[in-house]
Amino acid sequence: MFDESLLDTPEALAEADRRALLRGAAEAGARVRTAARHATEAGVHELKPDGRPRAVMIAGPGAAATCVADLLGTLAGAACPVTRLAPTGVAPAAGALRWELPGWAGSVDLLLIATPDGSEPGLGLLAEQAYRRGCTVVAVAPARSPLTETPGVAHGLFVPMATAPYEPDEIPLAASAPGVLWALLTPLLALLDRIALIPAPAETLRKVADRLDQVAERCGPAIATYSNPAKTLAAELADSLPVVWTEGASAGPAGRRFAAALAELAGRPSLVAELPEALAEHSALLAGPLAASADPDDFFRDRVEEPAALHARVVLLRDRPIGGLTAAPAARELVLSHDTPISELEPEPGDELETLAELIAITDFAAVYLALASGA
Known part of the structure; x- marks a missing residue:
């Protein structure tokens, strides 16, 4: 049953929001600023690319990676094909999802790994496969996640995901949670701006953060x-x-x-x-x-x-x-x-x-x- 009276009771909304979803939505602008800073600290703006990649592949679990791939593909347009790599099955031993690179993937292609978890063994194996093929690997995941120890990510670029103190590590984040999308998307926008694929300079990301703050003011629980x-x-x-x-x-x-x-x-x-x-x-x-x-x-x-x-x-x-x-x-x-x-x-x-x-x-x-x- 839908309790419409709850919408105009901020205290009741806060009590019902056990996953801190409203807080994540309200702090989306701050998450963009933090993620942009993490991208800078990881050296994204110091990259000297030789040119655009032939193709961009995106891998990650659930709706978050799907949405990131959809957004980047739309923004890139005809400049470069953006492919979402879907899991090809489940590993029988560990029960983990398994990803595989397309047969055509090689040294002129870019693999992006976007995950709010970072402990999926299948993504580590995918990064190793990409490294052997000569693909450039860029990963956005929580800091100190096992993914950072794989050869593909270690020889590529890793950007720590912008998390919040109220998101404890023992509670898995919903892939569609408002804060997750911007934490994964923002560093990749900065990267693709650097390789001249999507125009997303620092000033544009600041405008995005400001727009998200404006929406939070209009749509917050107290309104x-x-x-x-x-x-x-x-x-x-x-x-x-x-x-x-x-x-x-x-x-x-x-x-x-x-x-x-x-x-x-x-x-x-x-x-x-x-x-x-x-x-x-x-x-x-x-x-x-x-x-x-x-x-x-x-x-x-x-x-x-x-x-x-x-x-x-x-x-x-x-x-x-x-x-x-x-x-x-x-x-x-x-x-x-x-x-x-x-x-x-x-x-x-x-x-x-x-x-x-x-x-x-x-x-x-x-x-x-x-x-x-x-x-x-």
Whole structure:
């Protein structure tokens, strides 16, 4: 059951937040600054690359590495292919995940390892394999993790992950936790800026941190629901199936990140699609039994004992369209024609990384509020 009264009781929210998710969301800006400093101290800005890599491969467990790969691939565009290495199986002896390099990987390729744990033996074996192939290896993981002792990382570059004192080592971090994403992503942005793959200089990272701080001020626990976009979105999704539609290059990975956070933090399924393809992909869904108008007024239904029927609610995440071309009016018309409610989020003007950070931050807060108020 969704306890909406919890949203406007900061003390109750703090008591329910045993995983410090709200604190992680509020400190995302600080995490970016710390991670950028760790990258500098690790020598990222002193690198003298010979040129761009042929391909960038990213490996790591769970939604965190998936989101990092998605974001970097979107930001890099056609400049360089970014490939997410998925586990190929489980080692029978240790029960650990196993990763393998593609057959084409070699000395002109870059392997990035992003993990909030750092103790996965499979990633250590992957780093050794990359070292034998001649790949450059860069890892972001907690300090003093076993990963740092592998030859691939020892001969490559290791950046300590920006952790917080309230994140004890004995409690594994959720891969979709708000602080984890920025702790892993920021050093890699600094690295790819250095090799001229993604423009993310220090000034841009400072702007991203400032934008995250602004969102934290708007979406914090002390801000009432009626003026808090994250709490409002969480309340709107209380008894709904989120159907996340995105428009714009930055909004795409933000929507997929939102779906991952809803699943891992709040235990909620969702659907994600990009406009304009979403109009065709989900039109039948909005007209089916999940539509808001699909709940007949059955006189014999026990409305006290039975839970409310689950209906779709569209969440439209929009980056600012270029040249005024947008499918948003057609999306609204389709949604309203099926009596389906819609929520919209659009960031304030800014660089691509800034607008991306704002969309991710608001939806991160919303996923956390939904998780806490639902008792997930």
